[in-house]
Amino acid sequence: MVGIDRRLLQNVDWPLLGATLGLVILSASTLATLHVGRAGGGVALRQIAWFGVGLVALMIVASIDYRRLVQIAPLLYVLGLLTLVAVFVFGRTVSGARRWLLVGPVSIQPSELFKICFVLMAVWLVTSRWAQPVGKTALVLAAPMLMVPMALIVKQPDLGTALLLLPVLIALLVAAGLRLRLLGGLALAGLAAMPLVWFVLREYQRERILVFLDPLRDPLGTAYNVIQAKIAIGSGQLLGKGVAGATQSRLAFLPERHTDFIFAVFAETWGFVGCLVLLTCYALLLLRGFDIAASTREPVGRLVALGVTSLVATQVLINVGMVTGLLPVVGIPLPLMSYGGSSMVVSMMALGLLLSVRMRQFQ
Amino acid sequence: MSRLGYVGTPMAGRPDPGRRRVIVMAGLVSVALLVIVCQLWYLQVLEGGRFQEASDKNRTRIRPIAAPRGILFDRNGLPLVDNRPAFTLSLIPRELERDPAARDATLGRVASLVQIPFAELQEALTRIAPDSILPVRVRRGLSMDDVARIEEWKLELPGVIVEVEPQRAYPTSRFAAHLLGYVREANDEQLKQGRYRRGDMVGQSGLERLLDEFLRGKDGGERIEVDAFGRQIRLIQSTEPHPGAQVVTTIDRRIQEAAEKAMEGLAGSVVVLDPRSGDVLAMVSTPAFEIDRFTGTIDRNAWLRVIQDPEHPLLNRTIQSQYAPGSVFKIVVAAAGLQEGTLAPTDRTNCAGQFHLGEWTFKDWKEGGHGSVDLLDAMRHSCNIFFYEKGLKIGGQSIAKYANAFGLGRPTQIDLPGEKLGLIPHPKLRKDKRVGGGWHAGETVNMSIGQGAVLVTPMQVARMMGAVANGGVLWKPRLVQRIERPEKGVVWADGGTVTGHVELSPVVWAFLRQSLWSVVNEGGTGVAARIPGFDVAGKTGTAQMIAKSRADKGQDHAWFASFAPVRDPEVVVVVLVERGGKGGQVAAPIARKILNAIFLEKVASIEIDG
Numbered sequence: 001m002v003g004i005d006r007r008l009l010q011n012v013d014w015p016l017l018g019a020t021l022g023l024v025i026l027s028a029s030t031l032a033t034l035h036v037g038r039a040g041g042g043v044a045l046r047q048i049a050w051f052g053v054g055l056v057a058l059m060i061v062a063s064i065d066y067r068r069l070v071q072i073a074p075l076l077y078v079l080g081l082l083t084l085v086a087v088f089v090f091g092r093t094v095s096g097a098r099r100w101l102l103v104g105p106v107s108i109q110p111s112e113l114f115k116i117c118f119v120l121m122a123v124w125l126v127t128s129r130w131a132q133p134v135g136k137t138a139l140v141l142a143a144p145m146l147m148v149p150m151a152l153i154v155k156q157p158d159l160g161t162a163l164l165l166l167p168v169l170i171a172l173l174v175a176a177g178l179r180l181r182l183l184g185g186l187a188l189a190g191l192a193a194m195p196l197v198w199f200v201l202r203e204y205q206r207e208r209i210l211v212f213l214d215p216l217r218d219p220l221g222t223a224y225n226v227i228q229a230k231i232a233i234g235s236g237q238l239l240g241k242g243v244a245g246a247t248q249s250r251l252a253f254l255p256e257r258h259t260d261f262i263f264a265v266f267a268e269t270w271g272f273v274g275c276l277v278l279l280t281c282y283a284l285l286l287l288r289g290f291d292i293a294a295s296t297r298e299p300v301g302r303l304v305a306l307g308v309t310s311l312v313a314t315q316v317l318i319n320v321g322m323v324t325g326l327l328p329v330v331g332i333p334l335p336l337m338s339y340g341g342s343s344m345v346v347s348m349m350a351l352g353l354l355l356s357v358r359m360r361q362f363q
Numbered sequence: 364m365s366r367l368g369y370v371g372t373p374m375a376g377r378p379d380p381g382r383r384r385v386i387v388m389a390g391l392v393s394v395a396l397l398v399i400v401c402q403l404w405y406l407q408v409l410e411g412g413r414f415q416e417a418s419d420k421n422r423t424r425i426r427p428i429a430a431p432r433g434i435l436f437d438r439n440g441l442p443l444v445d446n447r448p449a450f451t452l453s454l455i456p457r458e459l460e461r462d463p464a465a466r467d468a469t470l471g472r473v474a475s476l477v478q479i480p481f482a483e484l485q486e487a488l489t490r491i492a493p494d495s496i497l498p499v500r501v502r503r504g505l506s507m508d509d510v511a512r513i514e515e516w517k518l519e520l521p522g523v524i525v526e527v528e529p530q531r532a533y534p535t536s537r538f539a540a541h542l543l544g545y546v547r548e549a550n551d552e553q554l555k556q557g558r559y560r561r562g563d564m565v566g567q568s569g570l571e572r573l574l575d576e577f578l579r580g581k582d583g584g585e586r587i588e589v590d591a592f593g594r595q596i597r598l599i600q601s602t603e604p605h606p607g608a609q610v611v612t613t614i615d616r617r618i619q620e621a622a623e624k625a626m627e628g629l630a631g632s633v634v635v636l637d638p639r640s641g642d643v644l645a646m647v648s649t650p651a652f653e654i655d656r657f658t659g660t661i662d663r664n665a666w667l668r669v670i671q672d673p674e675h676p677l678l679n680r681t682i683q684s685q686y687a688p689g690s691v692f693k694i695v696v697a698a699a700g701l702q703e704g705t706l707a708p709t710d711r712t713n714c715a716g717q718f719h720l721g722e723w724t725f726k727d728w729k730e731g732g733h734g735s736v737d738l739l740d741a742m743r744h745s746c747n748i749f750f751y752e753k754g755l756k757i758g759g760q761s762i763a764k765y766a767n768a769f770g771l772g773r774p775t776q777i778d779l780p781g782e783k784l785g786l787i788p789h790p791k792l793r794k795d796k797r798v799g800g801g802w803h804a805g806e807t808v809n810m811s812i813g814q815g816a817v818l819v820t821p822m823q824v825a826r827m828m829g830a831v832a833n834g835g836v837l838w839k840p841r842l843v844q845r846i847e848r849p850e851k852g853v854v855w856a857d858g859g860t861v862t863g864h865v866e867l868s869p870v871v872w873a874f875l876r877q878s879l880w881s882v883v884n885e886g887g888t889g890v891a892a893r894i895p896g897f898d899v900a901g902k903t904g905t906a907q908m909i910a911k912s913r914a915d916k917g918q919d920h921a922w923f924a925s926f927a928p929v930r931d932p933e934v935v936v937v938v939l940v941e942r943g944g945k946g947g948q949v950a951a952p953i954a955r956k957i958l959n960a961i962f963l964e965k966v967a968s969i970e971i972d973g
Contacts, residue, residue, distance in 0.1 A: 171388060175381050234406040234414025247588070248418055272407040276400070283396055290389035294382050306385055313392045317399070324402045 011359045013292070019284040020351055023336040024051045026278060030266050031339055033243045034258050043258055043339050050341040054348030061352030065360065066304050069353075073117070073124035077145075080117035083110035084152040091156075099156050111153045111161045112342035115168075116349050119307035121145060122169050126176045127300050134176045139186070142169060159205055160332035164314050171310040172303050175293070208329045225261070229323050233267040240271030258339045260331055263323045278337075279320075286313045292358045305357040308350040420458060423588055423599060429528035430580025433607030435543065435570060437616040438642070438844065442534075444543055449530035450505040452477060452513065452523070453498035456488060459522030469520055476516060477502065477509045498524060503548070504658070531658050537651035539619055541679035542779075542842070544569020545657035567657075569679075570612065570842065573778055577846050577855070580607040608854060611844045613642035621960030622647045625953045631920075631940040632680035632821045633957065638829035638932050640859045641838025643777075645957075648680040682775070682782040685818040686939060689904030689946065690745040690888075691924045692766075692813025694831060694875060697742060699765035700757040701871045708738045708874060714748040723805055725751050728905065742878040743887035745903060745947075747812050754811025755804060759790040762810055768865045769827040770837045771819050776862055777840040786818040814907060825937040828924045830865045831879070832900075832932035834872050837863035876900060880929050883951075891951035892925055892958070899958055900932075901925030903946035918942040923950035927958055934961055 032044035100107040131138035153162040232248035249265040289309030296302040319334040321327035335347040435443040460466040474481040549559035566572040583604030588597040622633040635645035700706025716732035718725040741749035772787035790802035809815030845856040879900035882889040888903040904922030921943035926932040943949035
């Protein structure tokens with residue numbers, strides 16, 4: 001049902017949108033200090049433009065009843081899989097990874113868009129009548145739904161995005177009432193399968209894990225990013241170095257500084273206090289998401305809200321954890337902060353779903 | 364979570380396990396965020412200082428700028444030695460890894476990249492404070508390949524840099540090697556004196572050593588900000604290097620080159636002096652060593668080869684080798700006799716090729732002798748019999764006195780280290796010795812022709828010839844005219860030093876010059892040095908080696924001591940060829956080549972230019 005009801009507008013979650021706007025402003029101002037690519041604040045302006053596109057996407061998504069979207073989830077899921085396959089056929093290769101599809105003037109990242117499709121599909125599956133009550137049958141049905149896209153995305157290779165799908169699925173299963181004993185058994189099985197995963201990983205991915213375990217293993221090779229990021233963050237100290245003094249970022253010691261490692265740039269520039277502000281924005285955003293999920297008694301709505309919230313939460317935690325040296329390096333952008341059109345639009349769509357659920361909570 | 368309470372109105376009171384699980388998940392995420400905040404507190408507040416330091420280290424580099432060593436010029440302003448850029452591998456202790464294992468890994472990589480023993484690198488670091496920002500030079504004269512390899516691994520070699528430093532460049536590999544001397548890193552003994560830092564280039568011989576404190580400049584440096592790729596972003600601070608002083612020597616590069624060319628393939632030495640000032644115009648000792656090979660890194664075997672070479676290439680034969688003067692010494696004997704009145708130009712002797720003294724027989728070099736000769740003839744043909752006979756009459760005591768007056772047996776006081784004094788035996792000093800230890804008349808006989816115990820250096824002979832040419836002034840051989848600093852002008856100058864006078868009457872000087880002219884120009888032994896139309900005066904000498912075996916026969920040292928032009932002498936040329944044979948046959952033609960180069964080729968070139 002397209003078109004916005006007056007009653008729905010009364011229930012728009014303004015704090016959620018406020019936190020989002022705050023993050024986007026921090027993102028654009030951080031990007032403006034980095035002279036990446038074209039001269040001047042080109043990246044920052046483009047990020048703002050993508051935010052505009054994302055805002056439109058958010059409004060469209062919010063205006064549609066999420067139950068309609070879950071109904072057509074299998075279709076979206078199959079379409080998503082097709083675009084993932086298309087990447088291998090028409091995809092653009094950047095630094096060894098085929099992740100992008102050229103559509104007119106913009107290159108889009110199907111694996112990003114697929115995350116939304118996956119959340120909806122998982123909700124559809126968990127709430128479908130074949131999966132009731134949520135137990136072994138649900139697990140059996142969920143397994144291929146997870147494995148097929150994961151395999152496709154790992155193949156690109158984009159390990160980070162592929163890894164996101166698992167926690168989202170687990171969160172949905174748990175919230176839908178999966179018995180924890182069953183989940184424990186699954187976890188044990190997963191642990192047992194870990195050595196197998198090791199062989200599936202590519203050489204550089206293994207190296208990243210080894211470097212995480214032993215940072216001095218190769219200080220100027222794989223560990224270079226981590227060490228330089230730590231230096232950037234640490235040297236920001238309590239109040240930060242300011243824009244002019246952030247030498248780690250300005251002098252390009254930081255790799256991927258406008259995308260995956262943007263948190264380190266921010267931390268160097270604004271210090272511990274700035275990081276607290278940034279993390280508070282994320283905490284606000286995520287807790288609002290969990291609040292929406294918890295307060296929605298309608299099962300599909302709750303699961304949609306939880307799905308997108310856990311998707312954003314996992315990205316934030318993995319990205320910041322990786323940049324601060326708590327986790328091994330996997331390429332995951334920081335939602336709303338990292339530069340990237342697909343990531344921005346997808347994050348906004350996820351927030352649109354959250355708003356949609358919130359608005360329709362009391363219908 | 365404050366608003367969680369208001370939900371659930373539609374089905375209030377009914378159990379909702381899903382809601383509880385969502386709240387637990389929110390709790391887990393909150394805990395994870397708190398862990399991140401703790402990590403940030405640790406990184407930014409607790410360890411912030413350390414990372415700040417690491418960030419500064421990332422950002423700034425010290426780039427030392429070596430001061431160019433002063434340049435040595437010849438008397439006409441031509442460079443004798445110059446500087447060219449060379450690559451040096453250095454370690455900056457402060458920028459090396461702090462963790463010993465990681466540091467050793469870096470050193471190990473360097474060791475394998477440029478083939479330096481690992482221990483050598485470690486040792487280099489033990490000699491300097493670990494937080495020093497000054498580079499320790501590890502290896503000089505890197506090849507372009509070495510430099511390329513280091514640059515390629517640059518990101519993985521923190522604290523390892525390649526510096527560009529000026530290094531000595533010579534016109535040719537062996538040019539004026541003994542005079543200039545070689546430059547090398549300060550050795551342990553020099554470091555102990557405290558005047559040098561490790562890795563400093565120090566003059567180790569010749570003028571480089573003598574004038575080291577003038578030639579050495581003061582190193583400068585730059586502190587620069589760099590990006591992740593080591594590219595310079597900004598200059599933070601800069602200290603200019605002060606180049607070393609410039610030295611104007613007395614050497615004439617053209618003459619030095621001509622003399623070296625004339626001595627090619629022979630062992631011996633050439634000294635060219637200006638008798639009017641004592642200026643050393645050329646100083647050649649052959650065989651010479653490859654001066655440029657000593658500057659970089661010379662391996663042990665190459666060093667041993669030079670040290671153990673039977674020809675002793677490191678020896679500066681002009682001042683460090685002593686020879687019997689042979690017939691050149693007859694100048695001294697003639698001067699002594701004429702001045703003391705024990706010899707007259709008209710005295711004659713019949714030379715039959717043999718001279719008997721008691722049971723001893725002394726031979727002339729010419730089979731059958733020279734017939735009836737007077738003093739002029741005896742000088743011209745270098746008749747030994749005449750000098751045996753007259754030498755006895757003049758007396759050993761008197762000969763020794765005049766030899767000393769001409770500076771023989773005494774230091775020339777040249778500024779180079781390691782000068783030998785030569786030896787003039789004194790009969791008086793041996794008189795009161797026990798029986799058999801006194802002076803024998805036979806020794807006087809030998810001394811009269813410059814044999815026996817008499818020993819001189821080529822430089823002493825040159826100074827003596829200078830006195831003959833200029834009428835008795837003994838100059839200290841001068842090597843350096845002045846030293847100039849770039850901004851301060853002349854900081855040191857040498858106007859020449861007279862070290863003694865030989866007192867002979869003008870008639871005696873005139874006779875000596877006349878007879879020496881006759882040696883070259885009137886069919887004497889020095890005829891090979893004759894240049895038609897140009898008056899050269901000289902005396903040949905053949906210093907006999909005491910023949911220990913048949914193989915040593917004919918292994919005499921060939922002398923030729925000369926000056927020109929006779930009327931107003933401008934140069935003294937002394938040539939000594941070791942194991943060359945007869946002075947007139949071997950040494951005189953070399954002197955002629957050198958004199959030709961000095962006078963005739965110069966005249967020719969002026970005429971062509973003019």
